[in-house]
Amino acid sequence: DTGVSQDPRHKITKRGQNVTFRCDPISEHNRLYWYRQTLGQGPEFLTYFQNEAQLEKSRLLSDRFSAERPKGSFSTLEIQRTEQGDSAMYLCASSPQSGGDQPQHFGDGTRLSIL
């Protein structure tokens, strides 16, 4: 049983650098979500894909952030010109096509640290 896979698990970079994270969802899931979690907070929604279409972006997602899901399979989240405030855990989740009673399954996240 392969769950949601995220890579890398940890990323340390200097302020101003670009970073890219990858998420591989559960294979039969066509919905994919990105969340961000900071210390002492619950995960916060960033963006959502249904297949390859990015259907919603949160106001938290500034223009330095871009996400893609080519071919409706894996997804990437890129942060350009990183800032200290970008330090967080970035979580990916996936769920099946059907309704809200199908829970989202999360990966173990990518922890980003900005020096």
Added chain:
Amino acid sequence: DQQVKQNSPSLSVQEGRISILNCDYTNSMFDYFLWYKKYPAEGPTFLISISSIKDKNEDGRFTVFLNKSAKHLSLHIVPSQPGDSAVYFCAALREWGSNYKLTFGKGTLLTVNP
């Protein structure tokens, strides 16, 4: 504005006793409520959910109760086990369009003492 609130940052119980984790929400349009458990260095793991048209859902040692009039839900764990020690997140979603994004509370750290 925090739509999902978990007002207790932490809870400590003895093994074998009941753990009760609470959650309040402000948006009456939420359709489902979910509980996730999170261990350190891992992603949240789905535990149990309840539809807004139900008032109780049970799965083994876990029961979720929903009081719509009070906009309050609770997770009961009976009996509590040391392996239940984790951060528990309450989450809610609204079936609007096709984006079933989750709105999370800040979490409650449960410690079950042997």
